[in-house]
Amino acid sequence: MAALFLSLCVCLALALSNAAPAHHDVMMKDAPELHDAKPDRCKGIEFDAITPDEKGNTFFFKGDHLWKGFSGSAELSSSIFKELDDYHDLGHVDAAFRMHQQDDASVHDHVYFFLDDKVFSFYNYTLEKGYPVEIQKEFPGIPSHLDAAVECPKGECMTDSVLFFKGNETYTYDIKTETVKKKMWTHLPNCTSAFRWLEHYYCFHGHNFTRFHPISGEVTGTYPKDARRYFMKCDGGFGHGGGARRLRxxxxxxxxxxxxxxxxxxxxxxxxxxxxxxxxxxxxxxxxxxxxxxxxxxxxxxxxxxxxxxxxxxxxxxxxxxxxxxxxxxxxxxxxxxxxxxxxxxxxxxxxxxxxxxxxxxxxxxxxxxxxxxxxxxxxxxxxxxxxxxxxxxxxxxxxxxxxxxxxxxxxxxxxxxxxxxxxxxxxxxxxxxxxx
Known part of the structure; x- marks a missing residue:
């Protein structure tokens, strides 16, 4: 009987070892630098998500850590967005964006986070009542396990929209009509995060970024460029905005x-x-x-x-x-x-x-x-x-x-x-x- 029990334990262990790894394990395998207590984005990191909040602070996410702003060290995501860990064994945020100004004041400046098949809505760093919900319920026609997302106001897009990225597929979601247009931007790198900044649109991939047009996906200029030279302050020849220091x-x-x-x-x-x-x-x-x-x-x-x-x-x-x-x-x-x-x-x-x-x-x-x-x-x-x-x-x-x-x-x-x-x-x-x- 003991031999039979031991045999069953060995079989179970082998079965578990061959099973698909969990979300967090996949992330750790793909990003071994995160075994450190605090990742260092100046060493070159592929961000999981980038989004501003309603106050104008920009957050950069990697694994279960984030950076607030263009300088400073990493901290745990759950230290600021506490409820994320209450609903998910946080491995990493798939995508995030801040909702731009809408006729519906109830969604002004809300920050949306996407994890697997769920979406979370935060305002003032607090999870809104009723969230998380399934992505399809909040954004019909948008797939789960997204790579990136970014807001696109009317005037820059044809209508008030959100761009969602998965592989080389881009989904343009019309906020008012809840309709979706799917496009294949094979010329654009697969975006692991996307960011709208001062009316320009950036696709982040590896430790680089590529600027693109939000309607056509067109890329003009010399890209990719190293994100460390533009979106963070780093030593060793890097620096936010070319390292320019603010005037007194x-x-x-x-x-x-x-x-x-x-x-x-x-x-x-x-x-x-x-x-x-x-x-x-x-x-x-x-x-x-x-x-x-x-x-x-x-x-x-x-x-x-x-x-x-x-x-x-x-x-x-x-x-x-x-x-x-x-x-x-x-x-x-x-x-x-x-x-x-x-x-x-x-x-x-x-x-x-x-x-x-x-x-x-x-x-x-x-x-x-x-x-x-x-x-x-x-x-x-x-x-x-x-x-x-x-x-x-x-x-x-x-x-x-x-x-x-x-x-x-x-x-x-x-x-x-x-x-x-x-x-x-x-x-x-x-x-x-x-x-x-």
Missing amino acids: CSDVKLHAVTTDDKGKSYAFHDEMYLRLDTHRDGSHHFNISKSWKEISGGVDAVFSYGDKMYIIQGGQVYIYKSAVHYTLIEGYPKPLKEELGIDGPVDAAFLCPNQHTVFIIQGQKMCEVDLAATPRVVKKEMPIPFPKIDAGFCDADGVKVFIGPEYYSYASPMILAMSRIRPQPQKISPEKFACED
Whole structure:
């Protein structure tokens, strides 16, 4: 009897050893570096999922660990998203995305996690009531065991959508109609994670990434690129954004500030620009030529009028059509005198909302130019109470003129021109301009 029992135990052990490994075991086999207590993404890691949260923090997932932001060490995923382990023996998150703005306020900014055939919805790091549910129930037509997912708002996709990836198959899920279009993007690497960042789309594979178009999957430019050079801070020649260090707020000197007709706000300084309206994606500096490829070096002034952005550099003006990305209008740049009836260079230019008069500042003089007139000429000149300013901006709150790391606020351009006493200066803040205090 003892021999029979021993024989049965041996058979059972052999059967178990030949069985398919569990989710967590497969992950550990494919990623042996995770045997360490804390994985190091600077050594080169293939991420399982990447997603921002509702506060603009970006999370990078690998195995049962995550990184919060572009720097810092790994920590257990369950230390922040606690309920994940309550419902699953967490090996790794298959995919994740943050829901972009929707008409249904109840799903604004929710973060969705996909594990095997289940989906979890979190808000403020707390699992929403009723979750997890089966993927098919929440997203009909979307398969289980996904590789990646990313949100795609209307204007960047045809409709408010989510892109799901499995192998070389891409599923475009229409949020409103709950319909799915399946595509085969065989030219794109198999994405183990996907990320939408500042209106660009990135497929991560190995320790590299490839940027792609969310509708066609088209890849333009030289890819793949090493993620460590762009999406994290690492030593040894790597670095987030090329390793550029943020300026101290006391060293900031803006050259232009503007908001286009799509609500995108920009601050320009030296050869760099910063998006001011993308706090949900973090604050980051880029070379001006990244978005306006015909511009080399810094700019003197920038303003927006209708669906166009005017960039003034020296005695020339470049006019770009604003859309998802900027396109230089044929025939430009042109001489500033020909376009606006004024000789360059200029110190600043701004346009107030729903107006067609641009105010151009040169030294202690502010000129008015009617953009609706033909030809465009200076129709009025007024003195201002500053010998020289760096940048000017006008919005619903009034006019701001920037001088070094400070700015002065006025209720209107006319009050700026009539004022003989300067208001109390205000400091450029880290929250607004992504500088260091």
